[in-house]
Amino acid sequence: MSAQVKISSKRIVPEVPLKGLETLWLQVGGTLCNLECTHCFISCGPKNDTIPMMTLAQVRERLEESATLGVKDYYITGGEVFINPEIFEILNLILRYGPLDVLTNGTQITAEKARRLQEIQKASRHPLRFRVSMESFEESANDAIRGKSAYKKAVTGIGHLAEAGFSPILTITRSWEEELDGEMELQFIEFLRANRVPQPQIKILPGFMLGKLAENERPYTDEERVTEACFENFDITQLQCATSRMATGEGVYVCPILVDNPMARMGNTIEETLRPFPLSHPACYTCRVTGMTCKSST
Numbered sequence: 135m136s137a138q139v140k141i142s143s144k145r146i147v148p149e150v151p152l153k154g155l156e157t158l159w160l161q162v163g164g165t166l167c168n169l170e171c172t173h174c175f176i177s178c179g180p181k182n183d184t185i186p187m188m189t190l191a192q193v194r195e196r197l198e199e200s201a202t203l204g205v206k207d208y209y210i211t212g213g214e215v216f217i218n219p220e221i222f223e224i225l226n227l228i229l230r231y232g233p234l235d236v237l238t239n240g241t242q243i244t245a246e247k248a249r250r251l252q253e254i255q256k257a258s259r260h261p262l263r264f265r266v267s268m269e270s271f272e273e274s275a276n277d278a279i280r281g282k283s284a285y286k287k288a289v290t291g292i293g294h295l296a297e298a299g300f301s302p303i304l305t306i307t308r309s310w311e312e313e314l315d316g317e318m319e320l321q322f323i324e325f326l327r328a329n330r331v332p333q334p335q336i337k338i339l340p341g342f343m344l345g346k347l348a349e350n351e352r353p354y355t356d357e358e359r360v361t362e363a364c365f366e367n368f369d370i371t372q373l374q375c376a377t378s379r380m381a382t383g384e385g386v387y388v389c390p391i392l393v394d395n396p397m398a399r400m401g402n403t404i405e406e407t408l409r410p411f412p413l414s415h416p417a418c419y420t421c422r423v424t425g426m427t428c429k430s431s432t
């Protein structure tokens with residue numbers, strides 16, 4: 135049974151404890167992105183500077199703090215991380231602290247950048263991994279969501295990463311019925327093989343009815359909320375917010391999903407966020423129902 139918290143005269147919601155801070159996310163790309171995907175749950179795009187990119191100095195500050203709190207691994211995301219002008223210095227710095235997963239749309243990765251990434255990996259004792267997001271192994275279906283030429287550029291980026299010895303994990307937001315996952319997975323693995331990725335892997339994410347997806351498809355309904363009953367047979371500490379936090383250029387948030395939501399901003403520093411969080415947002419319902427985590431391994 136989870137702890138409860140009263141958030142209004144009519145609503146009591148479960149509260150997720152912070153079991154231990156294992157993972158630190160850093161939104162180094164802010165909400166800026168070179169693409170404008172029709173399902174982006176934080177509505178990132180070339181003009182969205184709601185949350186600024188993180189500077190190297192800000193990243194350093196959060197890393198120094200994380201080292202005192204026992205963080206084991208790091209993830210960076212955006213927006214698009216490769217439009218941050220300090221990205222290579224940021225990668226070098228994070229890898230001094232621990233393993234790093236980089237979430238990217240892959241469209242900015244040239245042969246020259248991939249070679250620099252290879253050098254960075256060679257100089258580090260910690261692994262550097264990439265997750266490249268796409269929608270489909272078919273160009274027209276991919277570009278209908280991600281925009282013109284996004285497919286060709288991402289495939290080129292994946293190829294450069296593979297040539298540099300990386301095995302990028304392909305990340306896809308599910309746009310098909312869940313029972314077709316197995317079939318889709320095989321096709322995506324085949325797509326990666328055809329693009330010379332040494333160890334093909336994919337990660338399928340559920341859609342969050344937020345941002346562009348809420349505008350273009352539908353927002354959450356009133357029934358889609360977590361309640362005490364949701365955690366009768368589910369360990370609440372399996373949710374990723376029980377073991378991670380999300381640092382940005384303007385504060386620390388509970389998780390990567392609610393990063394542009396003021397109620398999810400828990401403090402200015404990580405230290406200020408070391409407390410339970412009330413699961414009052416409808417997106418928490420998606421996490422509970424799908425058991426999803428933004429991390430690469432599960």
Ligand code: SF4
Binds near residue numbers: 167
């Ligand atoms: S889904 Fe990813 S690639 Fe697409 S606009 Fe959002 S941040 Fe950019």
Ligand code: SF4
Binds near residue numbers: 388392415417421422
């Ligand atoms: S959206 Fe998911 S990860 Fe974020 S606070 Fe809610 S349950 Fe936790």
